[in-house]
Every structure is written in structure tokens, then in C-alpha cells.
Amino acid sequence: MPLHKVVYLANNTKLYLWKITEDLEELYNEVKLKDSSISRLDGMKSESHKKGFLAVRKLLQHIDYNDFDLYYDVHGKPNLKPQACGIKEMHISISHSHGFSAIALSDKNIGIDIEILKEKILKIAPKFMNLSHLDNLTEEEKIKKATVIWGIKESIFKIKNETGISFPNHIFEEDFNFEDKKAFAKLKFNNKLEDFKVQFDSFEDYMFVCAFQN
Structure with a gap:
């Protein structure tokens, strides 16, 4: 399914919601993953968790980013590589629950659930x-x-x-x-x-x- 909804929260701050209607194989075939993400996905036991993880990557691709632009710090917090953001640094937060995945992008530090x-x-x-x-x-x-x-x-x-x-x-x-x-x-x-x-x-x-x- 395409993007479900975009919510404009503030200047330079948007929330993107993806409704997960695809099966696991379809999601996997539609995203490009770096090796570390493939290993992380393989380690997940829950199909729901796997689909949420892949739907986040679908969202990234929908807004002209991808899995290779995303990295996690030592505490597990997601970040976008500076070169992926252009001139202005953008903060990212990620969440998924059952049938939806979400990302929020902002020039301010943001958390989403x-x-x-x-x-x-x-x-x-x-x-x-x-x-x-x-x-x-x-x-x-x-x-x-x-x-x-x-x-x-x-x-x-x-x-x-x-x-x-x-x-x-x-x-x-x-x-x-x-x-x-x-x-x-x-x-x-x-x-x-x-x-x-x-x-x-x-x-x-x-x-x-x-x-x-x-």
C-alpha cells in the first residue's frame, strides 16, 4: 500500500505513516538493505516485527532516502548520514506497531511513538x-x-x-x-x-x- 498519511507537525517537521498491507516477501523484495540490516532482520523472530522494520525502509525510500542513509549510534538511536540530508541536518525518529510503521523527520531533535x-x-x-x-x-x-x-x-x-x-x-x-x-x-x-x-x-x-x- 502507498503512504497512508503525512502529518505536518511544525516547520520542517513531518510525520509519515505507512499502513502495512503487504506480506513479508513483498516488503523484502521492494527495499534495498545493507548487510547489517539483513543480519538484523534475520535475527528477528516475530513476523510482525520484521514487517514493521521493512515498512520503515519503504517509508525511507518513499521520501527519497534509503536504508544506506540510516545508521544507529552505540545506544541504538537512529540517525541520518549528513550527506543524505543536504545542507540542513535532519533528525529522525522511528516507530512501528502492529499494522503501521512511522518515521518523523525534523530539524529539531524529535521522538515519536x-x-x-x-x-x-x-x-x-x-x-x-x-x-x-x-x-x-x-x-x-x-x-x-x-x-x-x-x-x-x-x-x-x-x-x-x-x-x-x-x-x-x-x-x-x-x-x-x-x-x-x-x-x-x-x-x-x-x-x-x-x-x-x-x-x-x-x-x-x-x-x-x-x-x-x-
């Missing part, structure tokens, strides 16, 4: 968030808001990418109204306090969350 909406999120919510943020909400609203809060923490973690960051102990979201499609959060870690702004929205049965460091 996409999640399928599941009731299961409420069972693990006490482990990562302030439950008072779910007060007075319907079950459906709780699932959506808890999913956004997980995405906030995941996105900020992707930006900082530092060993030792704990979702419940170091990343704190301010309460927000779901209808606003924006939020604010803080990271308190290694004697530093850092602020982040967040944008989010739903699509089909999924949620995307993008965080930017202020």
Missing part, C-alpha cells in the same frame, strides 16, 4: 504514570489518555536515549485535556530538569505521540 489502542494499557498504567490523570474519565477515554502518556514517556526516552532513565521516576507529564492534542512534560535526571512539548492524535485504532525538547 505509535501505539495500538488496547485495554491492556490500563493494567500496566500504575507502573508508569500518575493514575490521578485518569480520574473522571470513561473507560475509552482512559485507554486513549494512558496510551498518550506512555507515548510521551517513550518519545522523550528516544530523544535523550540515556541509560538509567525510568518512566515513572524521571519523566513527568503535566495533566492535559485529550481534545487539545498537545501536552507538556519534564525529565528530571542526573540533577537536570528539562522541558518537552508534545503533540498527539489518533488515527484508525492507533495513537501517535511526538515529543520535542524545549
